[in-house]
Amino acid sequence: MNTNDMNRNLSLALGVAFLLQACTSLISGAFLFNPFVIPGDISTTMLNLGHNAGMVHASIIGDVITALGIIFLATMLFLVVGKQNKAMALVALGFYIIEAVILVVSKFAAFVLLNISQEYVATGDNALVLMGKLALETKDFIYRIHIIPFGLGAIIFYYLLYRSNAIPKWLSLWGLFAVPLVLVGVVLKIYGVNAVSVFAVPYVPFEFFAGIYLVVKGRN
Incomplete structure (x- = not known):
């Protein structure tokens, strides 16, 4: 296999990794779990979750697949940009x-x-509501925290992408501009300011766009 073929294969694999990670995270959260969560109404949320256990299980599996996709994406990014600065790419x-x-x-x-919610549906025990609220807040807090290492790693990878010319510089700059905004939104959310969605808007289409671009580039 010559160098051009290897570059095309890497481009295609990186594009697939971007799309896989973006699609699975969107589906598992926005379509399979979040519709059952009613802000400020934990009792209804628990009833929704308890009555839709299959969807919640699918969301959990989807996020596990997302986690594997994150590692796949990171590996592909490392292979693409590692020659620019191996130490930074490893970090x-x-x-x-x-x-x-x-x-x-x-x-x-x-x-x-989910288990607490199913028990609540079966028994109606109001003592479970506080446990459910605690479990939901714990899940949300841990989920927000995972964005921080993502943001730090993404800034490094997108900087190396900018230096490598593996993708157009304007596309790398898009990522470099949008990721810090996501970090700001998450930190504000941790401190009770509900601004995550606003700060995430510039980044949301990035992974889809970058994935499609790299798949087309790799296939061509």
């Missing part, structure tokens, strides 16, 4: 692995929440 890879581990841990909290 970024480490951050992504930490992100994936924290995401999986948050799914344990989601599983506990």
